[in-house]
Amino acid sequence: MMRSDRRATAALVLLCTAVFLDSMDLSLMGVALPAIGTDLALPDSTLQWLMSGYAVAYGGFLLLGGRLADLFGRRRMFLAALAVFAAASLAGGLLSDGWLLVATRVVKGIAAALTAPAALALITTTFAEGPRRNRALGVYALAGATGYSAGLIASGLLTQVNWRLVFFLPVPVALLVLAVAPRVIPAGRTDGPRTGFDAAGAGAVTGGVLLLVYALTETNWLAGGAAFLLLGGFVAIERRRRDPLVPLGVFRSGRLTSANLAALAWACATIGWQFVAVLYLQGVLGYSALATGLGIVPMGLAIVVTANLAGGLIGRWGLRRSAALGLLVQGAGILLFLRAGASGDYATVLLPALIVHGVGNGLSFPSLNIAAVGSLPDDRQGLASGLVTSAVQVGAGIGVAVLAAVMAIPASPLDGYRAAFLSAGAFSLLGAFTAYVGLRVRAEPRAPEPTRTAPTSTRA
Known part of the structure; x- marks a missing residue:
């Protein structure tokens, strides 16, 4: 195998490992919630947000994450977001206040939303279109699809020892990826000049998706109505922007x-x-x-x-x-x-x-x-x-x-x-x-x- 092929394979493994962690964190909390509630005397309303806080933040910031990866560099965004993910995981394992634990989960959701688009973009630009890219994306899909099931298994095993291990689990894996990634993941480049950042569009779509996921989670019709207003405002903003967050023409x-x-x-x-x-x-x-x-x-x-x-x-x-x-x-x-x-x-x-x-x-x-x-x-x-x-x-x-x-x-x-x-x-x-x-x-x-x-x- 040529050196460039070995480097591409190593990069794929690291990128998929990070995405595996993002997906696994969706299910890690499920089995551990009763033990956390008993140990810290937390009500069910707080425990629920240990799961939904991560999912809401993940779903709400994804489009913003993809745009930031295009603007500021995919490898740079991948490494920075993964470092935040590791730090929030470590903090969650050390804290004992319910709402501070929720805050770490929200931060992890935002970090995952910035990591995943950058990782997928790095894969598609590292492997040429055709069979090699298809195989690479198959491995990527495998990492994401199995992460949820692996989280259920790991959560069951770790909770039997101590629920804090559920928070600590991603830390050493993320640190290993951060140590090796700069050597094997290509820096890449952004074609063309950097255009202005669509702050209004980013705020509208992120807020709209956050409220939509919250409305579905909590069956809150008021939040659902506000979500549709924000998403409608996002469409109106994107139609007028010269450098939109999501060029609506792509949906043609x-x-x-x-x-x-x-x-x-x-x-x-x-x-x-x-x-x-x-x-x-x-x-x-x-x-x-x-x-x-x-x-x-x-x-x-x-x-x-x-x-x-x-x-x-x-x-x-x-x-x-x-x-x-x-x-x-x-x-x-x-x-x-x-x-x-x-x-x-x-x-x-x-x-x-x-x-x-x-x-x-x-x-x-x-x-x-x-x-x-x-x-x-x-x-x-x-x-x-x-x-x-x-x-x-x-x-x-x-x-x-x-x-x-x-x-x-x-x-x-x-x-x-x-x-x-x-x-x-x-x-x-x-x-x-x-x-x-x-x-x-x-x-x-x-x-x-x-x-x-x-x-x-x-x-x-």
Whole structure:
């Protein structure tokens, strides 16, 4: 292997490690919350924000993170945000005040929102378009998709020792990435002059998304109305700006728009389903927190295997077929949970559903990411990655809120779980339809890259 190839591989490992940490932190708190509440005598309202504070900040600052990565340098933004992430993790493990703990989670969410778009943009500009980039994005998708499940397992193990270890876990990993990254991750460059920073647009979209995720989490209609007003104001601002945060013209790309809508539906389905499935395993089947995490391991393995094969499958079948098929298989895995009852057998009922879901998840997520970032040129990769990652985070909030509401409708708790599984499957089918119809639109012509000739793009 040539030295440049080894360096690119090392850079990919470090970037995906950071994204894995971002994703894992979404689920690390779940199992630890009861122990934190007992130890620090915190009410449920405070405990809830240890989870939602991170998610709200992550979803709200993603577009801003993508723009900052394009303006101020992707490697610089990646390293700075990861350092903040590590510092906030360390502080959280040392503090004992409830709202200070929440503050560290919010800071970590903001740091993750700045890290993820920069990391994805660095990957797409390090690997040439074609099979190498597809394989790299498959590894990236694998890191993000397995982080959530790994967080459940790690949280169960660490909480048995001490809940503070849940906060400390990301610190040594982040410090290792920070020590090695400057040697292997290319500095890159920003093409063209730096334009002015769209402060008004950034404030409107960030505030709008924050309020939208908050409204979905808390079922707060006033916040929801304010969110739509801010998002409408964002559109008006972007139409008048010469250097907008999000040039609205990018949405003329049918592929970009469809990939982001399908990614939103993907997250509604899989993150919403995972939320309900964990409650079902513990609340109905009586699984312990550790048993729940270990029970999800086969799904994680299925994601790992499929994501490793995704690059070759996409090259053979094309993005449209791969994304749509992956979402259909993912939906089938979710709907298989309808077979589960008050005493669902793991080996014959739950295990097949988990494996099928993992296979579909591991194929669809890389396909949607490749379609989204492949629709914009290299100097817009921060924007492209910010859009698709934001779609996933907002979709996660929508999915959890909708499925939680659906669960509360039937009189029987078991019927509530079944209704939620059916709704999650419907989200996945909607995503498959969106991908199959929308991704047949071919990407717009790409600007030639100055240092290499772009190979033939992945077929639709």
